[in-house]
Amino acid sequence: MAKSVFSNVQAGLPIAVFQLTIDYKADTSPLKVNLGVGDRTDDGVPWVLPVVRQVEEQMAADRSLDHEYLPISGLQDFTSGAVRMILGDDSPAIVQNRALGFQALSGTGAIRLGADFIHKHLNGNVAYVPVPTWPNHYGIFQKAVQYKEVRTYRYWRAESRDLDFEGMAEDIKAAPEGAVIILHACAHNPTGVDLTTDQWKKIAEIVQERKLLPFFDCAYIGFATGDVEKDSWAVRYFVSKGIEFFAAQSFSKSFGLYNERVGNLTVVMNNADYKNRIKSQMELIARAMWSNPPNHGARIVATVLNNPALYKQWQGHIKEMSSRVFSMREMLYQHLKSLGTPGTWNHIVDQIGMFTFTGLGPKQVQGLRNRHHIYCLSTGRINMCALTTKNVEHVAKAIHDVVTTITED
Helix, strand or coil: CCCCCCCCCCCCCCCHHHHHHHHHHHCCCCCCEECCCCCECCCCCECCCHHHHHHHHHHHHCCCCCCCCCCCCCCHHHHHHHHHHHHCCCCHHHHCCCEEEEEEEHHHHHHHHHHHHHHHHCCCCEEEEEECCCCHHHHHHHHHCCCCEEEEEECEECCCCEECHHHHHHHHHCCCCCCEEEEECCCCCCCCCCCCHHHHHHHHHHHHHHCCEEEEEECCCCCCCCCHHHHCHHHHHHHHCCCCEEEEEECHHHHCCHHHCEEEEEEECCCHHHHHHHHHHHHHHHHHHCCCCCCHHHHHHHHHHCCHHHHHHHHHHHHHHHHHHHHHHHHHHHHHHHHCCCCCCCHHHHCCCCEEECCCCHHHHHHHHHHHCEECCCCCEEEHHHCCCCCHHHHHHHHHHHHHHCCCC
């Protein structure tokens, strides 16, 4: 047999969060718990939002809908609705036509599109990400778009399990002019630790002073607290200060549309004259990546965002989701407290959003899996949405066990 052109291809490392799900599914224990990703009901199953079901039924019955291509920049009702959602109806950037919305393949695609545009047209070559951050930030800026440098700024303080704001501010202040600064708008992934409004004001001041380019990762708007306005506060504050920025929006969590890949890239500029130029260059970039965006999920979101009655219904859903997460945080904290688990665990209730950075080490995480059939990432990040009233005590007892019996190096 002739030598294959593929003979020198090496197997890539598994993507941790997806491998976790594969391993979990292969486990036959009735006690198994997957604390990886995804929103769940208290029965431990994915929740399809009722408003999403309702709109899908309407779409299925609407014979006027077809399967023609969308514009490269996306479904107009969706992109305009997404921009209004994050900036607010009365935003100066919207009123003055200084905000652009561009449909992308979820938040990942929006970040990739923005990173590529900045690299090609704004001479962007240096990006800063927090430590820790969503791993795909490195994948996009470093590997896909190939920025010369992806630097880090301090964020998580492991000793006290909270925000190292002084270190964050110091590192961002040292960034060179024009550097891209990745900022998690709310519900920081993976720590669940967010800035206060006063801290956001300080970061905005540094960004302006150092002439930096903020790039908000907005994966949890509405999902974090159940309040879109509250979750969008930092983004809207930057608008009020006249700062130009990019904001990548994902609707996977807030609408439960994980596999529909619904995303939007919002760009805020200081002059409306730049809008069509920016859009035209993004169309060329998108054309070579995905050519044309998908319709189904975007139409669902657009229908909800542009219909007051449906929007109100959706607001009830996100409040329900976030409230359940808050209650699971409290229950886990109280169980650990009653067990007398060594260490301080108040960070579980102090953190916000889908994830909690527990402080567990890799050996302890492995212990959760081997002894208790509980699956989470080696960083100790757990998905609070996967906790239920039925499994939270089991998880708490397992954490107590590994903390009291397994010592990290």
